[in-house]
Amino acid sequence: MENYKKLIGSITIITFSYAASRVLGFFREILLANWAGVSEATDTLDLAFIIPDFLFYLSAGGYLAITLIPIMSEKKKSELNNYFLSILYGMSLIFVIFSLITYSFRFQFAELLGVTSLDFFVEVFTPIIFSQVFFFVGAILMSYQYFHDNFKYTAIAPVVYNSTIIFFGWINSSTPEGTIKGFAIGTLIGSVLGHFLIQIYGAKRSGLSFYLISPKFIHIKNYITISLPLILGQSIAVIDEQLFRIFGSFLAAGSIATFRYARRIALLPVGIVAQAVGVASYPLLSRLFQKNEIEELVQLIKKQMSYLFLIGGALMVFAIINAEYLIGIIYERGAFTNEDTVRVSSVFTIISLAIIPWSINQVLTRSYYVQQRFWFPVVIGSFITLLSSLVLFNTAKDAEAYAWIIIISLYIYCATLLSYLKFNSELVLNKKLVFEFIKISLTISFVYLMCEIIITLTGIVNLIVSLVLTIVIIFVSLSLLNFEYINIAKRR
Secondary structure (H helix, E strand, O other), X not given: OHHHHHXXXXXXXXXXXXXXXXXXXXXXXXXXXXXXXXXXXXHHHHHHOHHHHHHHHHOOOOOOHHHHHHHHHOOOHHHHHHHHHHHHHHHHHHHHHHHHHHHHOHHHHHHHHOOOOHHHHHHHHHHHHHHHHHHHHHHXXXXXXXXXXXXXXXXXHHHHHHHHHHXXXXXXXXXXXXXXXXXXXXXXXXXXXXXXXXXXXXHHHOOOOOOOOOOOHHHHHHHHHHHHHHHHOOOHHHHHHHHHHHHHOOOOOOHHHHHHHHHHHHOHHHHHHHHHHHHHHHHHHHHHHHOOOHHHHHHHHHHHHHHHHHHHHHHHHHHHHOHHHHHHHHHOOOOOOHHHHHHHHHHHHHHHHHHHHHHHHHHHHHHHHOOOOOHHHHHHHHHHHHHHHHHHHHHOOOXXXXXXXXXXXXXXXXXXXXXXXXXXOEEOOOHHHHHHHHHHHHHHHHHHHHHHHHOOOOHHHHHHHHHHHHHHHHHHHHHHOOOOOOOOOOOO
16 A cells, blocks of 8 residues: 555656646747747747657657666665666767767758758757757656656756746747747756756755766666667657658648647646656556566556546547637637637647547556566557558648548557556456446547537637536446446555
């Protein structure tokens, strides 16, 4: 029970942090829409983030640094500090060099992406690419704090980061181009403050002693070998936006921005709830696996997936029912017109269907990582990404068609990971879990049906009624359907 109490506490801390960060992130998006609208300038910002985002998701975004937690679980306490510093110094040096090499190809990237203003792209790209060094170092330092169940300082990072971007965007908001440059500078300074300096202090508070040592080649080699599948491949859940940026660069001006505005809102519940659950539970999952407490580990995974399925489904319905009103109230001001609202809400309705697989994948991927089965999610994700890309470039003619392809791919990816997830040769997916998912699906479907039948109004009234109706139906369903894993009052 103590494990669960600590987990709930950690999830609470991270949830509030992510909520604050997402609120600031949405405020940032609102300001961006107000100051720059759907324009070539905002497209340039997105294009400038393609390569840096790829590097971040590959490394600092958790896909490289996350491998440290199960590795550290295997280390003796006496050797952990030296091992960690060896990894931190060695990998940081590698990433600095890699960022410099990437920067040297900035003009080639600009030409490849077909940007209209080469100089403007380079101005935006330069601070963004070097910010990734601090993201990476910070992510490594965060993994040390996660390992010691210290989430306080990691929780501050995104708040500081978003606040800094907003500040520099604001002081340069006289023109769309100035806004974009301000956002780029804010990205660099925010990464230094929130993801680097604060994380150094947080790691010290978690017990890390800093001193100069020479990175051991054997440590770096073994670490890279273990992390290799995450370096070589990207999951479909991460690469979809990058693909659209490339694909969208061949469409009409503003297409990339339209998709980004829609996707950011759809990912809000994933970032606040699902990611918090995944991050907070990962150290506990690793410890349970190392102690061979497999039964408790599997029960925890099933409970997390069930909760995320239900919560994600409810939020999905709420988003679809109120799509146009949500987009309008968040973005429609300044340079962002009613026509833009209609365009973005159309894409948003489709993307909202991905809330469920995006959420569940936060638990599924980590369930493979604790076993150091890094290859399987990456191979499956890469294969699905390849197929979806071929379909995309041959059939998709607009953002809506692209969104549908991504949605289908995400569900296939999620279903595949769940179908093959096992511990000690025993599959996690059994009859009880299948029945649980069926009951959740019926509940979500009933919520949507009732909202469609009962709600005839629009605007804020529609928003409030749909929210109340969703909550009431879910609580009634939880009382009547006897869910197996969604019950916080008991443990099975």
